[in-house]
Amino acid sequence: MESLPNGPLRLPRTFGYTGTIVMKVAFVMHALTRRHQDFPNSSLLSIVLLGSWIVGIALFCAPQESRASSLVSYAEAAPLGLERVWFAQARVDVSRHRVTNWVLYQDNLLAASNGGLVQSFNAETGETLWATQAGPLDQPAFGPAASQNYVALVSGASLYALDRANGRLLWSQPLGSAPAAAPALSDTDAYVPFLSGRIESYQLDDPKKPTWYFQSVGRIFHAPTVSGDLVSWPTSRGYLYVGQSTSPHVLYRIQTNSIAVAPPTEGFNLLYVAVEDGNVHCFKLLNGQEKWRYSMGFPGTGRPGVVGERLYVASSEPMLHALDAVSGKELWSIPDVTHFAAQGTKNVYGLDGRGRLVVINKETGQYVGTLPGPGRFQAVFNEQSDRIYLVDSRGLVQCLREIGAVEPTMHRETAAEAGGDETQEEGTSPFAEEAPADDQPPMDQPAADDAEESPFSAEPNDDNPFGF
Numbered sequence: 001m002e003s004l005p006n007g008p009l010r011l012p013r014t015f016g017y018t019g020t021i022v023m024k025v026a027f028v029m030h031a032l033t034r035r036h037q038d039f040p041n042s043s044l045l046s047i048v049l050l051g052s053w054i055v056g057i058a059l060f061c062a063p064q065e066s067r068a069s070s071l072v073s074y075a076e077a078a079p080l081g082l083e084r085v086w087f088a089q090a091r092v093d094v095s096r097h098r099v100t101n102w103v104l105y106q107d108n109l110l111a112a113s114n115g116g117l118v119q120s121f122n123a124e125t126g127e128t129l130w131a132t133q134a135g136p137l138d139q140p141a142f143g144p145a146a147s148q149n150y151v152a153l154v155s156g157a158s159l160y161a162l163d164r165a166n167g168r169l170l171w172s173q174p175l176g177s178a179p180a181a182a183p184a185l186s187d188t189d190a191y192v193p194f195l196s197g198r199i200e201s202y203q204l205d206d207p208k209k210p211t212w213y214f215q216s217v218g219r220i221f222h223a224p225t226v227s228g229d230l231v232s233w234p235t236s237r238g239y240l241y242v243g244q245s246t247s248p249h250v251l252y253r254i255q256t257n258s259i260a261v262a263p264p265t266e267g268f269n270l271l272y273v274a275v276e277d278g279n280v281h282c283f284k285l286l287n288g289q290e291k292w293r294y295s296m297g298f299p300g301t302g303r304p305g306v307v308g309e310r311l312y313v314a315s316s317e318p319m320l321h322a323l324d325a326v327s328g329k330e331l332w333s334i335p336d337v338t339h340f341a342a343q344g345t346k347n348v349y350g351l352d353g354r355g356r357l358v359v360i361n362k363e364t365g366q367y368v369g370t371l372p373g374p375g376r377f378q379a380v381f382n383e384q385s386d387r388i389y390l391v392d393s394r395g396l397v398q399c400l401r402e403i404g405a406v407e408p409t410m411h412r413e414t415a416a417e418a419g420g421d422e423t424q425e426e427g428t429s430p431f432a433e434e435a436p437a438d439d440q441p442p443m444d445q446p447a448a449d450d451a452e453e454s455p456f457s458a459e460p461n462d463d464n465p466f467g468f
Helices: 015-034 041-070 074-082
Strands: 084-089 100-107 108-113 117-122 129-133 141-146 150-155 158-163 169-176 187-195 196-205 213-215 225-227 230-234 238-242 247-253 265-267 270-274 278-285 288-293 305-307 312-316 319-324 330-335 339-343 347-350 357-361 365-372 389-390 396-402
Touching: 041 365, 074 084, 074 365, 100 141, 108 141, 117 150, 129 365, 150 187, 158 187, 187 230, 196 230, 225 265, 238 270, 265 305, 312 339, 319 347, 339 389
Parallel strands: none
Antiparallel strands: 084 396, 100 108, 108 117, 117 129, 141 150, 150 158, 158 169, 187 196, 196 213, 225 230, 230 238, 238 247, 265 270, 270 278, 278 288, 305 312, 312 319, 319 330, 339 347, 347 357, 357 365, 389 396
């Protein structure tokens, strides 16, 4: 009598649920076939048909079971005071691509794949508003970025602009160098960073018009941050640049002791940046003066989040720190949290190292609980509302909220929603008195003291406005 191999059947973890079922059925069929090799052919045929039927059932059920196991159930969420509002699936071919970035802007949740697909969901209902293939399928993509009327994506060596309302492709613009990260959008311009340290601006309503650019010292690895008519970006030399887009020039340049780990965040006319030496720096947006710094002791893991009067920033210790956004005073800190996700009315939410949702009391910083399950989630960075968006690279997204929070609590508004910058009078510039004017370099050339240390300090060729 033929027997199966000694010991339990073990398959690689990467083989997957479906592959495991198929291989186990194959081993059983092999044993049965050998055991009944002297039986009539009709018996052998019955065994083969039975095995085929089992394989078919496994192939049909496996995707549904795998997807269902990733969804947060009511029984899992309710003990933590949460409920799942909706879930959806991005239109991504998982055999070739993955969803690489999710961005929340006003009432839109935007997903972008590494194959250039951009999809927009209604952030409250999960309804798919539109999906557009913006760039080529075989080119890396960075983005998306959003403003009141536009969505932008860098794919390959081109910049693509879409209509935020319907996803219609408005235009594409070839880029003259290798892009480094996602673009950033104001209401009028798109800002594209390049690995060389160069940053360029394109007018959204007419990208063919001449661009302005600036060659910063060091390389750029993060997307710029846009706040009103300001654009800021960090470089690999530890510099943080802040420029004014309406009349192109650099307002100031700050040098920190280390490299930024993520794009800066703006709030209360202050600019916050986390760096690799474990410090969080707070600078006055008007003149670049440092207001305070806070030491976490370990490098930051992401962008600081400004929610109300609080600043949340996580470190690789891992530890989530809650600070007063204006004074920098520590309110509380809690270990084993690697990323900030959102703040509700009662609790704060983050992710641990296994990708599980962690619930923290907002006032005391005490641990409340962890969402059960295998985890492996990513969280959409949300400093706008109290909604929690859990996503994965295969395009599954689910929205959680605190039980009873039917209407979203909005923590901060975009400039377009607020009708402009609430901190300044209409038609005036906050830099009229405080910003230095005489000693600042123009936006189209590096600072004077960078001539020796910057390989890009040569004057641009008149025949080539981009200086290549």
